[in-house]
């Protein structure tokens with residue numbers, strides 16, 4: 001919030017929904033905040049956050065979808081080395097085709113025959129992460145999981161589906177393969193704790209309307 005990456009107000013999302021909050025991970029762009037974010041990703045990657053689901057299996061490479069994912073994957077691989085004694089590669093894609101020099105759409109660690117985890121900021125419909133999963137798979141990588149910074153915990157356009165569950169079914173290794181650092185319910189809890197009643201009302205209304213019914 002100090003950096004403006006998380007804002008409360010009224011925002012129109014790509015889906016057309018009027019959201020009482022907006023998250024822009026692109027503003028997480030200083031040394032201290034990148035360090036905090038990378039430590040959070042590293043913690044999720046190395047511990048099981050939910051006792052009902054398994055933690056991630058062995059992974060070799062962190063894939064950061066261009067552009068925002070690049071800094072998260074690179075800094076997280078650094079923290080996995082310094083804080084967790086793990087050697088993990090990092091790779092990202094290019095948004096533009098390249099017609100000279102080293103070709104290809106991928107940059108960084110080789111992903112062929114490797115276990116891959118995608119680091120993402122926030123998935124709404126999940127379209128972007130599906131594209132990344134397709135790319136990793138097409139290039140011979142084996143998808144083992146996705147970690148997103150914020151789970152909006154919303155239903156899809158059909159009114160029932162969960163993006164997290166859909167992406168987990170694409171990965172095909174059962175539940176728990178899509179993890180999140182923060183969830184909508186954490187934001188609500190934070191507003192409650194800090195007595196931000198006006199924002200809280202708007203968030204609860206939104207959750208009532210678009211939140212996952214579990």
Ligand SMILES: *[C@@H]1O[C@H](CO)[C@@H](O)[C@H](O)[C@H]1NC(C)=O
Pocket residue numbers: 085
């Ligand atoms: C770090 O990992 C390597 C091999 O994976 C191991 O040999 C080494 O003892 C570990 N270092 C620490 C400080 O745990």
